[in-house]
Amino acid sequence: MLRRLAHITLYVKDCEEALQFYTEKLGFEKRMDAKMDTGARWLTIGLPGEDVEIVLHDPSHWHEQETAEKMLAQVGKNPMWVWETDQFEQTYHTFREKGVRFVSEPADRMYGREAIFTDLYGNPFLLLERIRV
Incomplete structure (x- = not known):
């Protein structure tokens, strides 16, 4: 059985600029920030006091080029x-x-x-x- 919503992924072009926007302009806090040997970055943010974390996901270091390009084409097209x-x-x-x-x-x-x-x-x-x- 499902227990709770833990993470929501938001595709971004640049993790650092997204982190700056969400923390400095909207008041989110950085939760996790881990860099992998491959150059990939696991970066999450959340609202203070809330459990759900948003993954700021730059697919360019996580996926094969074709998959990453498809994901990057979705940047800015999330539902409201x-x-x-x-x-x-x-x-x-x-x-x-x-x-x-x-x-x-x-x-x-x-x-x-x-x-x-x-x-x-x-x-x-x-x-x-x-x-x-």
């Missing part, structure tokens, strides 16, 4: 992830001040307040403060 906050306005303004690109303005919906932003590769994320009932 939803990140919840209890402080929408503060988080939104902090992200904007740090240069995070929003592709939609904040909007009130029947389920809460939201705005869509992207990472450095164009992956879409929804910032959401849900209405508490």
Whole structure:
């Protein structure tokens, strides 16, 4: 039986620039950073206090060239992830001040307040403060 979601993989072109974006702009913390003899790097990040880790995966050192090229073609094409906050306005303004690109303005919906932003590769994320009932 499945027990829990442990890792989500996000394809990146450059582990270091992705690490910088996610830690410095979005507030993630580095969890694991191991370099293999082959040049591959196992790099994970996560939100403080949360168990799920995001693997920042540059496939160029992990896979054969053809496979790596197919994976790299997927950079920036992840489905939208939803990140919840209890402080929408503060988080939104902090992200904007740090240069995070929003592709939609904040909007009130029947389920809460939201705005869509992207990472450095164009992956879409929804910032959401849900209405508490």
